[in-house]
Amino acid sequence: MPDKFIVNKSYHKSRLDKWLKEEVINLPNSLIQKLLRKNKIKVNNKRIKSSFRLSEGDSISIYNLSKYKPTDLKKKINYLPSIKESNKLEEFVIYDDSDYILINKPRGIAVQSGTNNLKNIIDILKKTKYFKYTKPYIVHRLDKETSGIFLIAKHRESAQFFTSLFRIRKIHKTYLAVVKGEVPKNLKKMDDILTYNEKNKETKLKAVTFLKVLKSNSKYSLLELNPKTGRKHQLRKQLYIRGFPIIGDQKYNLKKNKIFKDQPMMLHSFKIKFIKNDKKFNYQAEPDNIFKKNLNLYFR
Numbered sequence: 001m002p003d004k005f006i007v008n009k010s011y012h013k014s015r016l017d018k019w020l021k022e023e024v025i026n027l028p029n030s031l032i033q034k035l036l037r038k039n040k041i042k043v044n045n046k047r048i049k050s051s052f053r054l055s056e057g058d059s060i061s062i063y064n065l066s067k068y069k070p071t072d073l074k075k076k077i078n079y080l081p082s083i084k085e086s087n088k089l090e091e092f093v094i095y096d097d098s099d100y101i102l103i104n105k106p107r108g109i110a111v112q113s114g115t116n117n118l119k120n121i122i123d124i125l126k127k128t129k130y131f132k133y134t135k136p137y138i139v140h141r142l143d144k145e146t147s148g149i150f151l152i153a154k155h156r157e158s159a160q161f162f163t164s165l166f167r168i169r170k171i172h173k174t175y176l177a178v179v180k181g182e183v184p185k186n187l188k189k190m191d192d193i194l195t196y197n198e199k200n201k202e203t204k205l206k207a208v209t210f211l212k213v214l215k216s217n218s219k220y221s222l223l224e225l226n227p228k229t230g231r232k233h234q235l236r237k238q239l240y241i242r243g244f245p246i247i248g249d250q251k252y253n254l255k256k257n258k259i260f261k262d263q264p265m266m267l268h269s270f271k272i273k274f275i276k277n278d279k280k281f282n283y284q285a286e287p288d289n290i291f292k293k294n295l296n297l298y299f300r
Contacts, residue, residue: 002061079123104285148269149285178266
């Protein structure tokens with residue numbers, strides 16, 4: 001008798017091979033193809049290909065599952081938050097419904113785990129009441145030291161929707177930043193080709209950001225930033241190459257300026273807006289007390 005599984009909402013429109021690896025057993029692609037050719041995996045009692053897109057409620061039959069062993073891959077180490085941490089993060093929730101949640105992300109916490117970041121927003125959210133019956137899906141990025149509004153999808157279909165909106169630039173974000181130096185008020189657009197070097201490969205990507213000077217003096221400027229593209233470290237890199245590094249940015253800064261040492265990064269994701277089901281949505285996240293306190297110091 002085959003082992004039988006029912007596809008849940010999270011894997012609606014997902015590929016069969018992706019579902020198999022994440023939900024049942026992590027097998028090499030070559031073995032998955034072999035099992036499909038031999039009719040050892042069926043969907044709704046029908047023969048299919050690995051690229052087949054599943055639907056919620058599909059019945060999947062797998063024959064002789066117990067004889068296979070998962071591939072020997074390093075497993076991701078999840079961060080196990082305390083009850084206090086999970087409860088604390090719930091205080092930062094701005095909006096919640098069945099499709100997505102918005103939080104005012106605290107500075108100093110990475111969105112997801114990495115080599116140097118075990119503690120992260122996603123693993124903490126998993127333990128909150130908002131994800132009791134589902135799991136969080138990342139649809140955009142926010143740097144560890146950046147605070148502010150952050151959107152997380154609650155199921156795969158919602159994640160696909162928001163990822164698509166970001167890709168076609170139909171989600172509009174506004175940031176607040178305090179930079180070193182007096183930014184000229186006639187600088188209203190930053191249009192660059194940014195260079196990235198990853199895995200011994202150089203990539204050049206176009207980056208466009210609109211900006212407005214809200215306050216300035218001889219030492220600092222408070223800016224409103226509206227990125228039209230979503231490149232890695234886009235705002236930080238674009239301001240740095242113009243000689244206006246963000247205060248507290250430990251990566252993109254003018255090395256001789258001691259003002260950056262031990263300072264929080266003054267970059268805050270302030271607003272987000274988009275259209276969903278022909279309805280306009282606008283959300284805002286107030287800067288934290290650290291941001292407001294420093295703002296008062298810089299513009300006394």
